[in-house]
Amino acid sequence: MALPVRKCVLFRHGIGYFEREEEIEGDQNLVLSFKEDVMNDVLKSLTTYDDGQGYVSGISYEGIGEKKPNILINLDSSKSMSQLMAETQGAKVSITYGGEAYKGIILGIEAKKKTNDEKQNQVIETEIVSILTEENQVRSFDLMEVEDVEFLDEEIKRDLQHLLDVLISSKKKSVKNVTVFCKGKKKRNFRATYIIPLPVWKTSYRVMLGAKEPILQGWAIVDNTTEEDWKNIKLELVSGLPVSFIHDLYSPRFQVRPKIEVQDEAAFAPPVLEQSIERLQSFGESLEMEMAFDDMGGDLLSLQANGPPPMMAMSMMAPKMPSMMGRGMHRNAKPTMVSKEKKMEAFTQSVQPDVQTRKSEAVDLCHYSISVPVSVKRDQSALVPIYQGNFGGEQVCVYNESVRAKNPMSTILFKNTTGLILEGGPITMYEKGEYIGEGMLDTIQPNDEKLISYAVELGCIVSSNNGVESQSIHQSVVNNGILSTQKFYYYWRKYEINNKSTKKLDFILEHPFTYQTQLFNTMDPYEKTDSYYRFRFPVPPKQKIVFVVVERKQISDTFYLDNLNERQIVNWHSQKLIDQKTKEILQELAIKFQIRQNLSSQISITKSELNEHFQNQRRITQNMKSLRDSSDQRKLRDRYVQELTTSEDEIETLRAKIKEHEKNLRVLQTQLTKELNAIRYETFLNVPKAVLPQSQIKIRAEKLNQKLTHFHEKVDEALPSGFDEDYIRIGIEHSSELRTIHDKRETDEECIVRSNFPIPDSVKIYYFEMTVEDPGTSEAIGIGAVPDDHNLKGMPGWENSIGYHGDDGNLFFCDGKGQEFGPTYSKNDTVGFGLDRNTKNAFFTHNGKLIKIVPDNKFSLFSKTLYPAIGLHSKNAKISVNFGTIPFLYKLESKY
Known part of the structure; x- marks a missing residue:
């Protein structure tokens, strides 16, 4: 009896899960046929479920190799009847001949020639079978005229049936039968499940554009490579990647055993050792x-008297x-059966047969359940619909110079709003019923977005060129005996985009980036990939626009101050890398560097003199060895001794001199190191900005609070959105969005931190606030504004600027003289600065309340380009600013 396929689940990693089910009654032998190359997967996964009071007594399967029956009967397809009679010689049979049955034992078969009754002159050959009847008579029958042959031996019948089964099965190449032996009495449902390798199911899609919402149609391609047709089966397609592997269970395994050689020794009776009484008793209980x-x-368990000791057994x-x-x-025991519902509880908890798609709870799998039964003949394939409906999609143009240098690609911004995991596959695009191109979709999760290009946008032409600009040194820092300078290099690429078509293009520009540079004076990218910035902007029809991407890299140069000369010091001072005070300190140190150099030179010269003495002594010593004991040579020896004595005295003097110089050098070097490490200086230089090409696309910084947009709705320039990272001193930490700073410098020198963009000239009313999270040790904090050419030293208000300070509540306006103005402020206080260009006034607030209005002074500060600024002169001070990204504490909209 065969089990029909009821369900097939295809996985994306090349595995098919099958369910076979049928109603059975009584004892049944259910036969499943598989190709030999899938037997390993069948043996590791075959599972049976009996829904009644039956059970599976065993499962047998054909092993590796050719199918050869272990019986003596052999049949030749050309002479099956005569060969069967010859092969079963001695078997009991019943032969029907001429309408009568004759029982007996087959004696044999022989060939005879006789004359054809119809044609007397024709001789034909016939085969005669002879039997020994129950009456001990020999009867012969012409096989051509025998009507029926019945074997009376049941064993012969079984062998013959087995032979025929094997012969028909062997006609199928590499097919193995698996037989499930079911035991039971009542009618019941029986089910078997298993997995086998199958081709990966594939997906393809169609997108229809032109309607209000784009329409997506998804199809799956399934291949039936099994040995049978799929008739009205339930089909499921699963996306995901469960772990699967091949493990050889089908091949027989043999364990290698050691071979013990026979030893030719005299026979020796083994001694029988007595067993302890306790062990014999425990063994008896176990027995x-x-x-x-x-x-x-x-x-x-049978024991013999001369067998092994009981404990060994x-x-x-x-x-x-x-x-x-x-x-x-x-x-004869029957295994306890667990109900199908209990066995499958873990498998069916997440199953929802009434829905088309579902997510597996155990692993990240998405099931596509085909609600209509599917039929696919063997060795054939089928297209099965898996989705039809709207999805989120936008038509855009994507330009990538490495893909196509002159034109962008017509692209759909595919937003997966289907709620399904969509497997990757080709997409054919249609617009208003007409074919417009093809693309490729990668596997996409729900709510993800993908760009899918499907055609070249020939109506738009793009050209580009690039360049590099450098800027003079803008920062100089002296610290720990090192002078460090910073300068910028700017790398720009200009794109000219010419839209010759009559439609507006939603343009996405892909620009390659490197981790060594940062965007500068360029609009924020729409998104960022592993290799590209993506900028998104509209290109009107019949217009040409210019878009420039500028990237900036900061280059550091380091100079050690341990060996300076006057020329270098003067050169640095002329470049404003150091101030006058630092210059004077370094000049004093340069004199000491010269003294150190002189000491080092004297030590070298003295050591050279000392070496000359050693060489002269070696010469004299060698000469003295060759002298003889004559009067002349005795005089010469005395002379040599005198020279050696004098040389030794000079050597001692030189050694003392070297020791003294080295001591002085060590003392001087210690003093120089201490003085060098004590020098602290930092400055920002006002240098000409690099001349860079400009985009026609206006850069818009972060919008202020929506309540304030009526102040700036006509502004095309960037508004301040954070601190300028390039002008934050070493030791001051900042948040990633550059709106919080924490002063952790070792020194407590005054410094100013300004915003990244100035207050635009077109903005007539501007305001920002600062909140003190930690006032630091001295609470010397200030808020205000500084002009573009300010050196950012001191505090706001000291030099050509305006500032309101928290430690004394004074106002400083372009000089170092403070005047009483408002309350002091400290931890958790919020203060603000505003500029009203309509009235040429400034104003300050404290915790949401206006303090005073400050009119412009004789320097006409408020008519200049100003940057919002914060002043720090308090260790560990921590400040956060609000440039309008959240509502202000001061109700500005009620005043203007």
Whole structure:
């Protein structure tokens, strides 16, 4: 009996899950056929479910190799009847001949020639079978005229049936049968499940544009490579990647055993050792328990007098027996059956048969359940619809110079609003019923977006050129005996986009980036990929626009101050890298550097003199060895001794001199190191800005609070949105959005931190606020504004600027003289600065209340380009600013 396929689940990693189900009654042998190359997967996954009171007594399958029946009968397809009679010689049969049945034993078969009754001159060959009847008579029959042959031996019948089964099965190449032996009495549902390798199911899509919302149509392609047709089966397609592998369970395994050679020795009777009484008793108790298992094991537990000692027998059997004996099973015992509902509870908890798609709770899998039964013939394929409906999509143009240098690509911004995981595959695009191109969709999760290009936009032409500009040194820092300078290099690329078409283009520009540079004076990218910035902006029809991407890299140069000369110091001072005070300190140090150099030179010269003395002594010593004991040579020896004595005195003097110079050098070097490390200086230089090409696309910074947009709705320039990172001193930490700063410098020098953009000239009323999160040690904090050419030293209000200070509540306006103005402010206080160009006044607020209005002074500060600024002169001070990204504490809209 065969089990029909009821359900197939195809996975994206090349596995198919099958369910076969049928109603059975009584004992049944269910045969499943598989290709030989899938048997490993079948053996590891085949699972059976009996829905009634039946059970599976066993499962058998054909092994590896050709199918050869283990019986003596052999049939030749050309002479099957005569060969069968010859192969079954001696078998009991019943032969029907001339309407009568004759029972007997087959004696044999022979060929005879006879004359054709119809044609007397024609001789034909016939085969005669002879039997020994029950009456001991020999009867012969012409096989051509025998009507029926029945074998009376049941074993012969089974062998013959087995032979025929094997022969028909062997006609199918590499097909193996798996037989499930089911035991039971009542009618019941029986189900078997397994997995086998199958081709990966594929997806393709169609997109229809032109309607209010684009329409997506998805199709799956499934291939039936099994040995049978799929008729009205339930089909599911699963996206995801479960773990799967091949493990060889089908091939027989043999364990290599050691070979023990026969030793030619005299026979020796082994001694029988006595067993302890306690062990014999414990073994006897175990033996009584094991005897209950004797029906299953036959004579496994029988003991012989000359067998191994009882404990040895126990040790040999223990690994196999306890698990069976503990359940009290015997040969005729039936295993306890668990209901199908309980067995499948884990599998069916997330199953929702009434819905088309679902998510697996155990793993990240998405199921496409095809609600209509599917039929696919073997070795054929089918297209199955998996989705039809609207989705979120926008038509855009994407330009990437490395893809196509002259034209952008017509692209759809695909937003997966289907709620499904869409597997990757080709997309065919249609617009108002006409074919417009093709694209490729990568696997996309729900609510994700993908850009899918499908055609070249020939109506738009793009050209580009690039360049590099450098800027003079803008920052100089002296610290720990090192002078560091910072300068910028600007890398720009200008894109000229010419839209010759009659439609407005939603343009996305992909510009490559590197991690060594940062965008400068360029609009924020729409998004960022692993390799590209994506800028998005409209291009009107029949117009040409210019878009410039500028990237900036900061280059650092380092100079060690440990070996300066006067020329270098003067040069740095002329470049304003150091101030007059630092210059004078370095000039004093340069004199000491010269002294150090002189000491080092004297040590070298003295050591050279000392070396000359050593060489002269070696020469004299060698000469003295060659002198003889004559009067002349004795005089010469005395002379040499005198020279050596004098040289030794000079050597001692030189050694003392070197020791003194080295001591002085160490003292001087220690003093120089201390003085060098004590120098602290930092400055920002007002240098000409690099001349860069400009975009026609206006840069818009972050919008202020919506309540304030009526002040700036006509502004095309950037508004302040954070601190300028380039002008934050070393040791001052800042947040990622550059709206919070924390002064952790070792020194407590005054400094100013300004905004990244100035207050636009077109903005007539401007305002920002500062909140003190920590006033620091001295609470010397200030708020105000500074002009573009300010050196950012001191505090707001000291030099050509305006500022309101928190430690004393004074107002400073372009000089260092403070005047009483408002309350002091400290932790958790919020103060603000505003500029009213209509009246040429400034104003300050404290915790949401206006303090005073400040009219412009004789320097006409308020008519200049101003930057919002914060002043710091308090260790550990922490300040956060609000440039309008959240509502202000001061109700500005009620005043203007």
